[in-house]
Amino acid sequence: MSKRLQSKYKINRRLGVNLWGRAKSPINKREYGPGQHGQRRRSKPSDFSVQLMAKQKLKGYYGNISEKQFRRYYDEASRRKGDTSENLINILERRLDAVVYRLKFAATPFAARQFINHGHILVNGKKVNIPSYSLKDNDVVEVKEKSKQLAIVLDAVQSKERDTPEYLQVDHRQMKGSFVRSPKLNDVPYPVTMEPNLVIEFYSR
Structure with missing residues (x-):
């Protein structure tokens, strides 16, 4: 790790x-910063x-x-x-790891980055293992066939924590999605x- x-x-x-x-974020229980000085009073x-x-x-x-x-x-x-x-x-938002996260193929941006690094993602049918890869409009992103039954993918897809934004399209049964259009700030969840x-x-x- x-x-x-x-x-x-x-x-x-x-x-x-x-x-x-x-829901598991520690900030929900401890709103102060980490370390011995985390609870000190903050100035303006x-x-x-x-x-x-x-x-x-x-x-x-x-x-x-x-x-x-x-x-x-x-x-x-x-x-x-x-x-x-x-x-x-x-x-x-055009970064491949951001899109994999938005499509709910991974539970966190960190997990999305690792998932891509390990070769589980295809872009337009070709393996891409670079998390910072920049997608173009209508590029198709999908989970590699052999990886579709991985527990981490299935858990992420079934998560109710977030929805897929409108500037992306996704079919979770096929685990395939596409980048439809450029998002505005207000579009990003x-x-x-x-x-x-x-x-x-x-x-x-």
């Missing part, structure tokens, strides 16, 4: 939110800390993406036409409030 998998719920406690909306946050927190929430939600990679996504979003914050969400505009402010300082 990777270090990220072991420490994923520390992200929740550090940020003070139930980032993935899961500065503009910088508010922007930093917004970045950490968004970065953490997608499986705790590395800072280097997340910065590249910001740079790409800035180069595109239109609203930079909406562009950033669009780029993140985040369990907590995301503020990509503050992320843009953080990087554009």
